[in-house]
Amino acid sequence: MQMSIDNEFDAFTEGIEPGGLRSRTQIKILITFMVSKIKEPLKDTLIIEALQIHGLANYFEVSQALDELIDNGNLSCADGIVYITPKGALSVDELSQELPKSVKETALADALNLQLLEKRESENTVDINKTEKGYYVTFRVIHKGENLMELTVYAADFEQAEQLKHNFLKNPSYVYSTVVTSLYI
Numbered sequence: 011m012q013m014s015i016d017n018e019f020d021a022f023t024e025g026i027e028p029g030g031l032r033s034r035t036q037i038k039i040l041i042t043f044m045v046s047k048i049k050e051p052l053k054d055t056l057i058i059e060a061l062q063i064h065g066l067a068n069y070f071e072v073s074q075a076l077d078e079l080i081d082n083g084n085l086s087c088a089d090g091i092v093y094i095t096p097k098g099a100l101s102v103d104e105l106s107q108e109l110p111k112s113v114k115e116t117a118l119a120d121a122l123n124l125q126l127l128e129k130r131e132s133e134n135t136v137d138i139n140k141t142e143k144g145y146y147v148t149f150r151v152i153h154k155g156e157n158l159m160e161l162t163v164y165a166a167d168f169e170q171a172e173q174l175k176h177n178f179l180k181n182p183s184y185v186y187s188t189v190v191t192s193l194y195i
Contacts, residue, residue, distance in 0.1 A: 029112065031067045036109060037075045040067070042084055042098050043106040044117055050125055051091045060121035066113055127179060134182040136175040138168070145171040149178050151186045159186050 031037050044060070045052055054076060061067045067075075076092070079085040084098035094102070106114065137148045144166045151159040165171035178185055 029110065030065050031109075031113065034071060034075060037061075037067045037071050038079055038084075039102070039105045040109055040113065040117055041072070041075055041079060042094065042102045043109065043114060044121055045085060045092050045094045046099055046102045047118055048121055048125070052121065052125075053090050054087055054092050055090065056121060056124050056128070057092060060117060060124055063120045063124075064116050066117055130179050130182055134179065136178055138165075138171045138175065140168075147171045147174045149182070149185065151182055159189065161185075161189065 031040060040061070041057060044057060057076060058069065058072045061072045062069055076085070079098070080087050080092075083095055086093045086095055133152055135148075135150045135152065137150075139146045139148070144164055145168060146162050147165050148160065148162040150157055163174065165174055
């Protein structure tokens, strides 16, 4: 039996890109789908942020949908971590077929990328310290509590320092292996 969902455009559209969700029901289905498919613990703030990156849903609509899903028992939340309940898992696969594949793929990719970035930020550190003439950016690659590498570079301004930080956290393993390899050659 094919279930049909209400696709009425009843959600705020501020910040929504073309192809984004304009139905509160679709937003709820997408959130439930994300929580059911991502195996790592998913923070409530990360769900909201993930749906903002490519303008898939309005911030306030996502926040409200998340609260409603928790209130009606489709999701549960403990210490900011969202879990799918048996009630939520019951129909998510069938209902999620009503959503565009590109929306589901984008939401999952954005959530997974945000999780990866959070993990990298917790495992590796970047400190930006202001000097008289610019900034020192110190990168630390940490593995199992051991400081494998510490590297400090100069940045002329804060924007450049932030860009260095962002690029390092995108792939700290690459930075580490490149530096170490170049030292051994």
